[in-house]
Amino acid sequence: MLYRFIDLFAGIGGIRLAFEPYGQCVFSSEWDSKAKETYEINFGEKPHGDITQIDAIEIPDHDILLAGFPCQPFSLAGVSKKNSLGRQHGFLDETQGTLFFDIARIIKEKQPQAFLLENVKNLRSHDKGKTYKVIKDVLEKELNYTIYDSVINAKGLVPQNRERIYIVGFKKPIKFQFPVLPKDGPALKDILEENVPEKYTLSDKLWNYLQAYKEKHSAKGNGFGFGLADLNSYSRTLSARYHKDGSEILIPQGGKNPRRLTPRECARLQGFPERFKIEVSDTAAYKQFGNSVSVPVVQLIAQNMIQAIEQGKLFEDKPDASVVLVEK
Structure with missing residues (x-):
């Protein structure tokens, strides 16, 4: 089966490269003009611009959403204002004004089978853990996805000490495991x-x-x-x-x-x-x-994601969202 995917905060397309063997990119977005040049030279298409200005309805339907988004703090001011007015609010409201909000609103509108988000390792501890808690609450409790996360060091595949957090989500409660990388990689x-x-x-x-x-x-x-x-x-x-x-x-x-x-x-x-x-x-x-991302790491994650979707093994109850990577 071929999967339709979108590439948000696309940069120069490192995440896209990893998923191209499994399907077709039907939409990409990147605001940096020089990165868009490199993307177009390599993929034959110029990404759309600022995702905050694009209505989720206008984005093509897709199976998998990909995004390497910037880390930002979340303001609770909007929530406090809604409380004072006696209005209901959800976790999603807490993320307004941030770039994660744009990922969440697209997931909410398009309901992809799966997504992969990539960020700096410190996302977990950012703003004393509040940032990541809100992200998990939005993905799990409001959007109702099964979430897995892991901090992975790319040095088992490339000669660079590079730790990044990867967040994988599925619309169904599907079993998934992150790849286990070798401890020692190339020189x-x-x-x-x-x-x-x-x-x-x-x-x-x-x-x-x-x-x-x-x-x-x-x-x-x-x-x-x-x-x-x-x-x-x-x-x-x-x-x-x-x-x-x-x-x-x-x-x-x-x-x-x-x-x-x-x-x-x-x-x-x-x-x-x-x-x-x-x-x-x-x-x-x-x-x-x-x-950019370390492409070989994302390639292994992509492979495991596709296998998980196609095997379709489900949990009766949702698993613990945190998956710890153990090096060989």
């Missing part, structure tokens, strides 16, 4: 290019600044500063700020200043296929890959 040296242009080597000025900055904070007992990567292990987490100075992942070069990763190496660090086209500036590419 950073495996994804490096052989002939790297000199422009990626740090200037003396920047390298001296980074060393002085780290020394100053080390003296205060802080861990701030650059990260010289171990080529036989995995890197720190690639972030959207990598374009600024590359300090979190620097590649050592014998006898000379270290260098930044190239955009292609960043793509490989996130598990993007070699066929993936990079035609934007280095600055834009660094931001895009830093904001």
Whole structure:
């Protein structure tokens, strides 16, 4: 069976890549203009713009909703106002004005079979746990989906320490298990290019600044500063700020200043296929890959989701929403 899916907060399409073997993307949305360029170059379609301005009724029917949404605090002001007016409200009202609200209203309108949401690991502890509690209440109690969540570290599949929370939901109370990743993955040296242009080597000025900055904070007992990567292990987490100075992942070069990763190496660090086209500036590419997902992780989750849907094993009662990932 082929599944229709939508790609919200699509970025450059990392989650979409993982689900394409199972069906067709019928709608995508992304507000960043440079990310939309990369998306269109690779998928042949330009994503719709700001999802907050799109009516859920206008979005095509779909089986699976995909979204890597930003983490935001929820204000209870609107709820307090409704209480003072004696009006009824639901959990969904607590999320108005946030981007999660737009995911929830689309799920409510379209009732997909399943969804996959991806976010930073700290979503669970954000705002002292209030943010995630509201999210779970909306998904489970108001929208009536069976929810599973897990924080997964991508380092078993790519040479990068990258922990993200994945939230999987099903309209039916379906049994589901997250994939168990290997504890040890590939080495950073495996994804490096052989002939790297000199422009990626740090200037003396920047390298001296980074060393002085780290020394100053080390003296205060802080861990701030650059990260010289171990080529036989995995890197720190690639972030959207990598374009600024590359300090979190620097590649050592014998006898000379270290260098930044190239955009292609960043793509490989996130598990993007070699066929993936990079035609934007280095600055834009660094931001895009830093904001993206580790594709191989999502591929395994997608595989397990499709298997769960097709096997259709149901619980008589809904399971505990929290699933803990145990590494081998």
